[in-house]
Amino acid sequence: MTPRLRQFLWRHPEWWTVLLCGAAWVTLLAAGWQHAGHQMPVMTEIWHWMLMVLAMMAPFTLDRVRVAAEASLWARRNRAIAGFLAGYLAPWLGVGVVAAWLRQESWTHSYAAPASFFAIAAVWMATTLHTRALAGCHRRCPLAPVGWRADRDCLRFGGTIGIACVASCWPLMLACAFTGHSVIAMAGGMAVSAMERWPYRPRQREAWQATAALAGIYVVLAILPSATAFAEQASKPVIAAVNSTPFTLGAKATHISLPASKNSPLPHINHRPEKRYFLGIENLRSEVDSPAFAVYLNLPPDSDIAKYSHHFAGHMPMFGIREATRGKPGFPKTGLTYRFDVTNALRRLASQPKWDPAQLRVSFITERWEGNTEVRVGQVVLVESVPGGQ
Amino acid sequence: MQSPHDPNQPPIPEMVGATSEPFLIREAPTFISFDVHAPTGPALIRDDRTPRTAHLGIENITGKVDVPPFAVYLNLPEGSDPARHPFRYAGSLPMFGIVEMSQVRGHHPANGLTYRFDVTNVLLRLAVLKEWDARTLRVTFIPEPWPQAAEAQVGRVSLYFQ
Numbered sequence: 001m002t003p004r005l006r007q008f009l010w011r012h013p014e015w016w017t018v019l020l021c022g023a024a025w026v027t028l029l030a031a032g033w034q035h036a037g038h039q040m041p042v043m044t045e046i047w048h049w050m051l052m053v054l055a056m057m058a059p060f061t062l063d064r065v066r067v068a069a070e071a072s073l074w075a076r077r078n079r080a081i082a083g084f085l086a087g088y089l090a091p092w093l094g095v096g097v098v099a100a101w102l103r104q105e106s107w108t109h110s111y112a113a114p115a116s117f118f119a120i121a122a123v124w125m126a127t128t129l130h131t132r133a134l135a136g137c138h139r140r141c142p143l144a145p146v147g148w149r150a151d152r153d154c155l156r157f158g159g160t161i162g163i164a165c166v167a168s169c170w171p172l173m174l175a176c177a178f179t180g181h182s183v184i185a186m187a188g189g190m191a192v193s194a195m196e197r198w199p200y201r202p203r204q205r206e207a208w209q210a211t212a213a214l215a216g217i218y219v220v221l222a223i224l225p226s227a228t229a230f231a232e233q234a235s236k237p238v239i240a241a242v243n244s245t246p247f248t249l250g251a252k253a254t255h256i257s258l259p260a261s262k263n264s265p266l267p268h269i270n271h272r273p274e275k276r277y278f279l280g281i282e283n284l285r286s287e288v289d290s291p292a293f294a295v296y297l298n299l300p301p302d303s304d305i306a307k308y309s310h311h312f313a314g315h316m317p318m319f320g321i322r323e324a325t326r327g328k329p330g331f332p333k334t335g336l337t338y339r340f341d342v343t344n345a346l347r348r349l350a351s352q353p354k355w356d357p358a359q360l361r362v363s364f365i366t367e368r369w370e371g372n373t374e375v376r377v378g379q380v381v382l383v384e385s386v387p388g389g390q
Numbered sequence: 391m392q393s394p395h396d397p398n399q400p401p402i403p404e405m406v407g408a409t410s411e412p413f414l415i416r417e418a419p420t421f422i423s424f425d426v427h428a429p430t431g432p433a434l435i436r437d438d439r440t441p442r443t444a445h446l447g448i449e450n451i452t453g454k455v456d457v458p459p460f461a462v463y464l465n466l467p468e469g470s471d472p473a474r475h476p477f478r479y480a481g482s483l484p485m486f487g488i489v490e491m492s493q494v495r496g497h498h499p500a501n502g503l504t505y506r507f508d509v510t511n512v513l514l515r516l517a518v519l520k521e522w523d524a525r526t527l528r529v530t531f532i533p534e535p536w537p538q539a540a541e542a543q544v545g546r547v548s549l550y551f552q
Contacts, residue, residue: 010402010432071548074404074431131496138499142450142545144410145427202497 013069013077014062017085024054028181041351045100045177046093052181053092053173056190057165060137060197061088064161068154071143080143080154087158091166092173099177108178111222114185117175118215121192124171125208134196136164169193172211179218188214237385240264240277241360249293249364249375255301258360258382265384266357269350275384279313279342279362283378285325285335290318291369297342298349299363310348313362314340318375335378342382401552403445404433407527408548412450415460415531417540421468423528426549433551443510443552446480446529450545452492452502457485458536464512465522466530477515481507483531488542502545509549 001009009015028051040048065081072080102108124130141157144150172189179185188210195207241258248254260266265275281295295313296305305312316338327333349355362380366373407426414420428434433442448462460483463472472479483505494500516522529547533540 007399007402011399070403071405071408071546073406073427074429074433132494135494135497135499138497138501140450140499140501140504142412143408145405145408145424145548147410149410 012066013081014065016078017058017062017065017081020054020085021058024051024058027051028055028186029183031181040103042100042104045103046096048181049096049099049177050089050093052176052186053089053096056173056176056186056193057092057169058085058088059190060193061161061165064088064138064140064157067140068143068157072150072154073145076146076150080150083151083154084158084161087155087160088162088165090159091162095166095170095173099174102174103177109180111218113178114175114182115215115218115222117171117178118211118218121169121171121175122208122211122215125196125204125211130168131204133164133167134202137161137168137197139164168196175214175218185214185218237383238263238265239381240266240384241382243362243380246376246378249290249366249373249377251366251369251373253366254364255299256362256364256380258362258380260358260360264357266350266360266382269346269357276341276343277346278383278385279340280337280379280381280383281316281339281377282337282381283335284316284318284321284337284375285333285378286318286321286373286375287325288322288371288373290321290373290375291367292317293375294365294367295338295340296363296365297345298361299365305365311345313342313345314338316364321375335376401443402432403550403552404429404431406433406549406551408447409544409546412543412545415457415533415542415544417458417533417536419533420531421466421528422531422547423526424547424549426525426527429551443508444513445550445552446507446509447546447548447550448483448505448507448544449548450502450504451483451485451488451542452500452545453485453488453540453542454492455489455540457488457540457542458534459484461532461534462507463530463532464509465516465528472530472532478512480509480512480529481505485542502543 028048031048065084068080068084069077107113139157139160141153141160143153143157169189172192176182176185176189192207192210192214195203195210239261241260241264243256243258247256269275269277279295279297293316294305295316296308296311297313299305299308299311316336318336321336324331324335325333350357360382406429407424409422409424413422446462446464461472462480462483463475463478464480466472466475466478483503485503488503491498491502492500513522517524527549531544
C-alpha cells in the first residue's frame with residue numbers, strides 16, 4: 001500500500017462503508033431493473049430491503065460512521081464502525097420484516113401502493129415529528145474506549161441514528177420497496193434524503209416538492225392508458241412448457257414430462273404474482289367410454305396420491321368423449337379439452353428445494369374402472385397468462 | 391514504517407484515551423481519571439518533525455438547568471488550591487446555552503456542548519516535572535461560584551494526539 005493511499009484510508013475510515021453502499025447498488029442493479037408487480041419470497045424481500053437500506057440510507061450516515069471511528073482507539077476503528085452499522089441496520093431490519101410481509105399482499109404490487117406511500121411521505125415531511133427525527137439523525141453519543149462498554153456504545157450509537165432514520169424516512173422507504181426497488185424510485189428517494197440530510201439547513205421545501213413529484217409520477221403510472229397498454233402487453237399468454245407428442249392414457253397411471261420451452265417463465269414463477277398458470281390437456285379422444293382421470297403435477301413415482309393432495313391439478317371427467325371424438329354435424333371432431341388453473345399448485349412446488357424449472361412432470365391417475373380403456377391425448381401445454389388476459 | 395503524513399494536510403488525530411461512562415459535574419469540584427493508551431496509528435509514526443499536539447475533549451455536556459462555568463485542570467492533586475497550580479490549567483467551560491443545547495429544537499439534535507482544548511504545553515510541563523506518567527490522566531472540574539444548585543452531565547472526556 002502506498003503512503004498516499006494509506007493516508008487517504010486513514011483520513012476516511014468510512015471507506016469500506018462506501019464500498020458496501022456501492023456493492024449494494026451493484027447487487028440491486030444486477031437483480032434487474034425491476035418494477036411493480038414482482039413478488040419474491042419473504043427472505044428474498046428482506047434481503048433486497050436491507051440492500052436498499054444500505055444503498056440509499058447508509059450514504060447519509062457516513063459522517064456518523066466517521067465520528068464513531070474517530071472517537072475510538074486506533075486499533076478499534078473498524079470494529080467501532082461494524083458495531084455502529086449493526087446498530088444502525090437493526091431498526092431497519094424490523095421495518096424490513098414488516099415490508100416483506102406486506103409485499104406478500106397483491107395490493108403492494110400495484111402502482112397505487114408507491115403512489116400512496118410517497119403521498120404519505122410528503123404529508124409526514126410536513127410534521128414536527130419528522131423534523132425532530134431528522135434532527136436525531138445528527139446525534140452524537142459518547143463512546144467508551146475499550147471493552148464491552150465500547151461495543152455496547154457503538155451499537156447504541158448506531159441504533160440511535162437508525163431509529164431516528166427510520167422515524168424520518170419510513171414512508172419514503174416503504175414507497176421505494178413497493179415499487180419493487182425501482183431504480184428510479186430509489187434514486188428519487190435518495191435525492192429527497194440528500195436535500196434533507198446534507199445541507200447545513202435542510203432544504204425541506206425542495207424535498208417535499210420532490211416527494212410530491214414522485215407521488216405524482218406513480219399516480220400517473222397507476223391511471224395512465226399506457227400503463228394499461230403495458231399491462232395488456234404483459235397479459236399475452238406465454239407457453240411455459242409443452243409436450244406435443246400424442247400419447248395414450250390407459251387403466252394404469254400415466255406419467256409424461258413437459259419440457260420447459262425456450263425463455264420459459266418457470267424459473268421466475270414466484271417472482272410474478274400477477275401471472276396465472278394454466279395447464280391445458282387438449283384433444284382427448286376415445287371410441288369407448290372411459291373413466292375419469294385425476295391430474296397431478298410432479299407426483300413422485302409409485303407414491304400414494306392421498307399424501308400428495310397439494311400436487312393435484314384437476315379432475316377430467318370423460319363424459320361425452322365418444323361423441324366429441326366422432327363428432328356430428330355442427331361439431332368438430334376435436335375431442336375433449338380441459339384447462340386447469342394450476343397457479344397455486346405450481347407456486348407451492350416452486351418453493352420446494354427439489355423444484356426443477358427445466359421440466360414439469362404430469363401424472364394421469366385413472367379412477368377405478370372395470371373395462372378396458374384407451375384415451376388418446378393430443379397435447380399437454382402449460383401457459384402463463386393473467387386473469388382476464390388473452 | 392514509512393510515514394503516510396502529507397505535510398500539506400493537517401495531521402490525523404488519534405484518540406488515545408477516554409472516560410467509559412458519562413458523569414455529573416456539580417457545584418463541588420469533580421475529579422475523574424482515565425487510562426491513556428500508547429498511540430498505535432498516525433500519532434505514533436509521524437516523522438515530519440512537526441511537534442505532536444495533544445487535545446483534551448470535553449464532549450456532550452448536557453443539563454436541565456443553568457450551571458456556572460467550570461475550569462478544567464489536569465492532574466491537580468486532590469484537595470489542593472487550583473490557584474497555586476496555574477500550569478495545570480487546561481481551559482474554561484462556558485455553559486452559556488447548555489439548556490437549549492440539551493433539547494431537540496428545530497434542527498438541533500440535543501448533542502449538548504462540546505469543547506476541545508490544546509493541552510500540549512500542560513502535558514509537556516507535567517511530564518518534565520514528572521507529574522504525569524503518560525498512562526493515566528486525571529481531570530478536575532472546578533466550578534465558579536454559583537448561587538444555587540447546579541448539575542450537568544459530561545458525556546465523555548477524551549484525549550487526542552495529533
